Amino acid sequence: MILSIASGKGGTGKTLIAANIAISVGGNIQLLDCDVEEPNLHLLLHPKVVSEETVYSMVPSVNEELCDHCGRCSSFCSYKALFVTPMKILVFPELCHGCGSCILACPKKAINEGKRIVGVLKRGYKNSIELIYGELKIGERMTTLLIREVKNISVEMRKMLLSTPHPVHPVRWSKLLGEATSASS
Numbered sequence: 001m002i003l004s005i006a007s008g009k010g011g012t013g014k015t016l017i018a019a020n021i022a023i024s025v026g027g028n029i030q031l032l033d034c035d036v037e038e039p040n041l042h043l044l045l046h047p048k049v050v051s052e053e054t055v056y057s058m059v060p061s062v063n064e065e066l067c068d069h070c071g072r073c074s075s076f077c078s079y080k081a082l083f084v085t086p087m088k089i090l091v092f093p094e095l096c097h098g099c100g101s102c103i104l105a106c107p108k109k110a111i112n113e114g115k116r117i118v119g120v121l122k123r124g125y126k127n128s129i130e131l132i133y134g135e136l137k138i139g140e141r142m143t144t145l146l147i148r149e150v151k152n153i154s155v156e157m158r159k160m161l162l163s164t165p166h167p168v169h170p171v172r173w174s175k176l177l178g179e180a181t182s183a184s185s
């Protein structure tokens with residue numbers, strides 16, 4: 001069973017409700033704090049953290065010796081994360097969504113996969129409650145990637161309680177939840 005605690009506004013008490021339901025249900029439950037920008041379920045539950053994992057996103061790494069500054073990669077990037085001048089190619093990692101299109105687009109094979117840190121994924125226990133949460137790196141915008149990592153840990157459990165980010169659009173969250181449901185079934 002998956003129960004999602006969501007609202008379209010912050011400060012409505014989702015964290016408190018999620019923590020109390022988890023404590024009330026007891027036994028073999030996974031509690032996922034999907035508010036990776038500001039997780040605070042761990043502040044209520046004080047779990048014993050058993051693992052911490054750095055989460056990365058792909059960013060292009062350009063070999064300037066192979067690059068002829070044709071600009072093809074830049075025109076393929078929907079997020080304006082690459083800027084090509086006749087002398088130099090600039091990468092803006094904060095704008096990059098790690099889609100890999102630029103790597104495929106480059107005729108000179110001048111772009112390789114680099115990586116940058118997006119945040120940290122943590123897993124801990126408070127009695128029989130397993131708490132999973134992500135902490136987004138300060139200044140980072142790629143929340144979706146870290147939320148997905150939080151959800152990916154959930155596949156092996158039967159009872160799951162999710163506390164959503166805030167504010168969350170119902171359609172967007174149901175899509176994310178749908179991915180989690182299909183991953184756990």
Ligand code: SF4
Binds near residue numbers: 108
């Ligand atoms: S597509 Fe490749 S060769 Fe062209 S500017 Fe980009 S990195 Fe350079």
Ligand code: SF4
Binds near residue numbers: 082100
């Ligand atoms: S990986 Fe995607 S988003 Fe990032 S620079 Fe390349 S094309 Fe743009």
